Amino acid sequence: MQQTRHIGTRGSPLALYQARWVQSLLVERDPDTDWQIRILKTSGDQIKGELKDFGGKGLFTRELEEALLDGRIDLAVHSMKDVPTVGHERLIIPALLPREDPRDAFISVKHASIDDLPAGAMIGSASLRRRAQLATLRPDVQFCLLRGNVQTRLKKLEAGVCDATFLAVAGLNRLGAGDRITQAVPTELMLPAPAQGVVGVETRRDEVQLRETLSGLNDKAAEMSITAERAFLRALDGSCRTPIAALAEFTGSKLGFRGEVLAKDGSLRFACVDAKDVISVGDAYDFGFAMGETLRIEIDGRITFDD
Numbered sequence: 616m617q618q619t620r621h622i623g624t625r626g627s628p629l630a631l632y633q634a635r636w637v638q639s640l641l642v643e644r645d646p647d648t649d650w651q652i653r654i655l656k657t658s659g660d661q662i663k664g665e666l667k668d669f670g671g672k673g674l675f676t677r678e679l680e681e682a683l684l685d686g687r688i689d690l691a692v693h694s695m696k697d698v699p700t701v702g703h704e705r706l707i708i709p710a711l712l713p714r715e716d717p718r719d720a721f722i723s724v725k726h727a728s729i730d731d732l733p734a735g736a737m738i739g740s741a742s743l744r745r746r747a748q749l750a751t752l753r754p755d756v757q758f759c760l761l762r763g764n765v766q767t768r769l770k771k772l773e774a775g776v777c778d779a780t781f782l783a784v785a786g787l788n789r790l791g792a793g794d795r796i797t798q799a800v801p802t803e804l805m806l807p808a809p810a811q812g813v814v815g816v817e818t819r820r821d822e823v824q825l826r827e828t829l830s831g832l833n834d835k836a837a838e839m840s841i842t843a844e845r846a847f848l849r850a851l852d853g854s855c856r857t858p859i860a861a862l863a864e865f866t867g868s869k870l871g872f873r874g875e876v877l878a879k880d881g882s883l884r885f886a887c888v889d890a891k892d893v894i895s896v897g898d899a900y901d902f903g904f905a906m907g908e909t910l911r912i913e914i915d916g917r918i919t920f921d922d
């Protein structure tokens with residue numbers, strides 16, 4: 616008899632796209648299983664104000680993890696940048712899919728680039744990281760909230776709610792909205808969020824066979840990078856609400872790493888850069904964690920992580 620497995624996802628167009636992507640990869644690998652998508656509402660989808668006012672962490676992933684634990688779903692598809700660094704002991708993420716472009720996109724109707732923005736321009740973004748980074752580049756612009764899913768934000772921008780916004784290039788590409796990108800911002804100007812551009816698949820730790828199937832989808836370079844970036848975040852955050860960015864790039868056997876921590880208003884910025892030969896995922900974790908520890912010592916209380 617054919618076995619049915621449920622792939623849990625949020626209902627936003629981006630989340631659905633990602634779930635369908637995982638579904639098609641699984642159908643290819645194991646056509647004898649019936650891979651079904653099950654849409655769940657998460658508390659993060661119902662919030663209209665500032666995310667940080669609602670207990671931040673894991674907002675988009677918690678309900679999916681609860682559904683995994685009580686058996687409503689067998690797999691959960693996540694944007695890895697939304698996944699907290701400390702996971703549930705009964706859950707595991709055996710598959711990280713190949714990374715898309717990790718950069719942020721600058722999107723504007725009237726202005727060609729960040730440099731092109733006039734003084735006083737209104738930037739719509741709820742992201743503390745993007746706000747702080749932009750404030751270091753352009754202390755003369757202002758910010759307002761712009762929330763909702765990717766399409767909603769693009770519509771609001773077009774309606775003139777703000778002069779520009781930022782979204783992940785990866786999400787826009789996945790939605791077929793890559794033509795809306797005004798400027799793909801170089802990572803030297805705006806370092807992405809840890810794990811930006813990577814989709815991961817989570818399951819229950821005791822699902823031996825599912826884990827093996829998922830391991831077949833795992834991308835080694837993405838795993839090395841994401842492991843280092845998330846270890847960096849873990850070394851720094853706790854219950855972090857200060858902006859943290861990181862990008863690890865794996866080529867050959869070398870892991871290049873850049874990370875930064877900013878004060879929310881962009882008035883302080885601490886950065887680190889290094890590269891190291893890594894063999895195992897454990898090496899990548901240790902490297903990222905050590906980078907985070909070093910930066911934390913350097914910051915020495917001058918930026919607090921929970922204010």
Ligand SMILES: NCc1[nH]cc(CCC(=O)O)c1CC(=O)O
Pocket residue numbers: 694695696697781782783784785786810811812813814
């Ligand atoms: N927090 C929402 C979120 N989570 C992941 C992405 C983009 C896709 C990705 O990074 O894989 C987005 C939207 C955005 O920041 O533009």
